[in-house]
Structure formats: C-alpha cells, structure tokens
Amino acid sequence: MKDNTKILTYITYGVLFGAVSVLLNDMREFDFNQFEKFQNWSKIADKNERWFTSKNAIEWSYYAINAGLFFWRGYLIYGFSYFLFILKEVENGNYFSDKNITYFKKIGSVFISYTVSVLILRFLLRAIDGSSFKFFNELKAEFTFLIPAGLAFYILAEIFERGKNVEEENDLTI
Amino acid sequence: MRKLIILKSLIDFIWIITCIPSMLLLVFCAIYMFVEPESLNLVFDIDIAEQRTSAIAVQIFGLLFIVLAFGTIYCVYLFRKTLRYFQKVKPFHNNVIHNFHQIGYLLSGIGLLSSILFFVAQLFFKNEFKINLGLSPYLMLICFGLFFMVLSEVFKVAKYAKEENDLTI
Numbered sequence: 001m002k003d004n005t006k007i008l009t010y011i012t013y014g015v016l017f018g019a020v021s022v023l024l025n026d027m028r029e030f031d032f033n034q035f036e037k038f039q040n041w042s043k044i045a046d047k048n049e050r051w052f053t054s055k056n057a058i059e060w061s062y063y064a065i066n067a068g069l070f071f072w073r074g075y076l077i078y079g080f081s082y083f084l085f086i087l088k089e090v091e092n093g094n095y096f097s098d099k100n101i102t103y104f105k106k107i108g109s110v111f112i113s114y115t116v117s118v119l120i121l122r123f124l125l126r127a128i129d130g131s132s133f134k135f136f137n138e139l140k141a142e143f144t145f146l147i148p149a150g151l152a153f154y155i156l157a158e159i160f161e162r163g164k165n166v167e168e169e170n171d172l173t174i
Numbered sequence: 175m176r177k178l179i180i181l182k183s184l185i186d187f188i189w190i191i192t193c194i195p196s197m198l199l200l201v202f203c204a205i206y207m208f209v210e211p212e213s214l215n216l217v218f219d220i221d222i223a224e225q226r227t228s229a230i231a232v233q234i235f236g237l238l239f240i241v242l243a244f245g246t247i248y249c250v251y252l253f254r255k256t257l258r259y260f261q262k263v264k265p266f267h268n269n270v271i272h273n274f275h276q277i278g279y280l281l282s283g284i285g286l287l288s289s290i291l292f293f294v295a296q297l298f299f300k301n302e303f304k305i306n307l308g309l310s311p312y313l314m315l316i317c318f319g320l321f322f323m324v325l326s327e328v329f330k331v332a333k334y335a336k337e338e339n340d341l342t343i
Contacts, residue, residue, distance in 0.1 A: 004327070008320040015317065087324075095328045148188070151181040156325075158177075159265045163332035170339045 009087045012080070019077045027070050034063055058128060065125050072117050079110025096164035104157035111150030182257050189254055193247045200240050207236050235295055242291070245284045246315075249277050266333040274326035282319025285312045 037059060082103040089100050207213055211229040256273045259265065289312040296302045 004320050004323045008317065008324060011313070011317050011320070015313065083321075090324060090328065095331055148181055148184045151177050151184065154177045155181060155260065159260070162265060163328075163335070166332060166336045166339055170335045170342075 005087055005091050009084065009091070012083050012087065016077060016081055016084075019080070023070065023073050023077065030066060030070075034059075034066075062125070062128050065121050065128070068121050069118060069125075072114050072121070075110060076114045079107050079114070082107050082110075096160050096167050098164070101157050101160050101164065104153045104160060108150045108153035108157065111146045111153065115146045115150070178257070178260055182254075182261065185250070185254050185257060189250060193250055196243070197247060200243055204237060204240050207233055232299070235291065235299075238287075238291055242284050242288055245280050249280050249284075252277050252280075266329055266336050268333070271326050271329045271333060274322050274329060278319045278321070278323030278326060280319070281322060282316045285315030285317075285319060288312045288315070 041059065086100050086103050089095070089097050089103075094100070203213075211233060252273045256270050256277075259267045259270045264270070289310065292312070293305065296304045
C-alpha cells in the first residue's frame with residue numbers, strides 16, 4: 001500500500017502544480033485581453049452616457065463574474081490539496097483519524113459548493129453575453145462527475161467515522 | 175444516510191441515462207466500423223483513403239478504445255454494486271474491498287492504456303509527436319485508480335479491526 005500511496009502523493013503534487021500553473025496562465029491571459037478591451041472601449045466611449053447602462057458596466061460585470069469563476073477554480077484546487085494531508089495520514093498509519101474524517105467532509109463540501117456556484121456564475125455570464133444557457137449541457141460538462149464525487153466523499157467520511165469507532169473499541173478491549 | 179440515497183439515485187441516473195445507452199452505442203460502433211471503415215474518419219479526425227496505414231490498423235485502434243470504454247462502464251457498475259453494500263450497512267464487507275481493488279486496477283489500467291493509445295494514435299495517424307504534460311482526463315483516471323486501491327487497503331484494515339472486535343467477548 002505504501003507504494004501506491006507514494007505514487008498517488010507524487011501524482012497529486014503534479015496535478016496540483018499543473019492546475020495552479022494553468023489557472024495562473026488563464027488569469028494572466030484573461031486580464032491582458034480584458035485590459036485591451038477596456039483600452040479600445042475608452043477610445044470610442046460616449047462620456048455623456050450614464051454609467052449603469054454603458055457598455056463599461058456590462059464589461060465590468062463580465063470581468064467580475066470571470067474573476068469569481070477563477071476564484072472558484074482556485075477553491076477547487078485548494079480542495080484537492082486536502083488529498084495530500086489524507087495521504088500523509090494514511091502513510092503514517094493513522095487511517096481513521098479525526099483529521100481524515102474532517103478532510104473528507106471538507107473535500108465533499110468544496111466539490112459541491114464549487115459545482116453549484118460555478119453553475120450560477122455561468123448562468124449569469126450567459127445572461128450578460130446574451131447567449132442561451134442550456135442547463136443540462138452545462139451540467140453535463142464537468143458537473144456530472146463532481147456532485148457524485150462530493151457526495152461519495154461525505155459518505156467516505158461517515159464510513160471512516162465508523163471505522164474509527166471500531167478501532168477505538170478494539171483498542172479498549174483487553 | 176440521506177447523502178447515500180442521493181448518491182445512489184445519482185449513480186442510478188447516470189447508469190440508466192448514460193451507461194446503458196453508451197453500451198448499446200458502443201456495440202453498434204464496434205460492428206459498424208467494420209462494415210463502413212470510413213465512419214472512423216469522424217472519430218479519429220483522419221481520412222482513411224489518404225492514409226498510408228491500412229484501415230485495419232484504424233479499426234483495431236477503434237476496437238481498443240471501445241474495450242476501454244466498456245472497462246470504464248464496468249467500473250461504474252462495480253461502484254453501483256458497492257453502494258448497495260453501504261445501503262445494507264456493510265461497509266467493510268469482503269466484496270466492497272474486492273470491488274474497490276478491482277475498480278482501482280481497472281481505472282489505473284484504463285488511464286495508462288488510454289494515454290499510450292492516444293499518443294500512438296496521434297503518432298501514426300496524424301504524424302504528430304504529442305506529449306501532454308498537463309492535466310488530462312487519463313491522469314485523473316490513474317489518480318482515481320490509485321485512490322481506490324489505497325481505499326481498499328484501508329477498508330481491509332478496518333475489516334480486520336471489526337472482526338477482532340466481534341470475536342472479543
């Protein structure tokens with residue numbers, strides 16, 4: 001088992017590192033494109049127009065929603081990082097520790113909250129874009145996997161809690 | 175336990191809506207690609223007529239991908255079966271451990287084979303030498319496979335503890 005745990009730890013480190021670098025690159029690219037858009041807009045903007053109805057306001061809300069999407073992606077990566085702590089505990093032989101139970105619950109909550117929030121943000125983004133929002137298409141993309149995975153982690157937390165109780169009872173009996 | 179019911183319903187939903195139709199579709203594709211080899215052009219994004227490689231090579235690749243897809247569906251089936259044991263409040267049953275172990279091996283094998291096949295397919299059919307060092311679904315499959323293997327070992331430890339506990343008076 002130690003071998004599997006070690007390989008998984010290395011792969012998790014790789015995945016986290018890759019995910020963070022992809023996220024940073026996307027953010028930088030988005031920021032650069034948005035800056036160019038603002039620059040172009042400032043050249044043709046009508047200064048007498050009210051701010052709330054201006055294209056600027058729409059652009060800013062688009063910017064804010066995208067920033068929110070980036071935040072949630074970062075949050076998902078943060079959730080993934082808990083795997084490292086779990087693997088460390090497993091490697092130390094503390095399979096049913098309180099920490100593991102908490103980490104499993106946290107991963108579950110991160111997965112579910114990410115899915116729900118991103119779905120709402122994407123809906124808002126589509127509303128601003130004016131393009132159609134297809135609920136099932138959005139749900140199909142990555143969410144079919146994340147919600148069951150989140151629930152599975154909650155269940156794993158419960159099972160680990162049961163395992164912990166069994167282990168405690170076992171340790172108490174002489 | 176309410177979460178377990180929701181998860182079981184979701185997995186059942188995925189099984190009925192996605193897996194069962196996919197199995198039928200895969201069987202159809204496996205037969206149709208031998209009847210009409212040019213249909214593979216859509217899947218591999220190549221033109222068999224212009225290729226130097228024979229249609230049989232493409233068909234073998236197609237068949238291998240179908241086998242891997244069946245393997246993934248089998249993993250969903252095993253997971254669904256495991257959830258039934260959780261519902262019966264038997265989380266440390268022998269079958270659960272065995273299923274997790276099997277899912278682990280299958281998922282890591284599928285992930286590894288898919289990445290190799292994808293690489294070879296790119297090399298042979300498109301003459302492209304492409305190595306994906308970033309995040310890919312195949313890497314995630316390998317991760318999940320290893321995670322299931324670790325879980326099966328942890329469950330084994332819990333099973334022994336439970337057995338010892340049951341034996342003591």
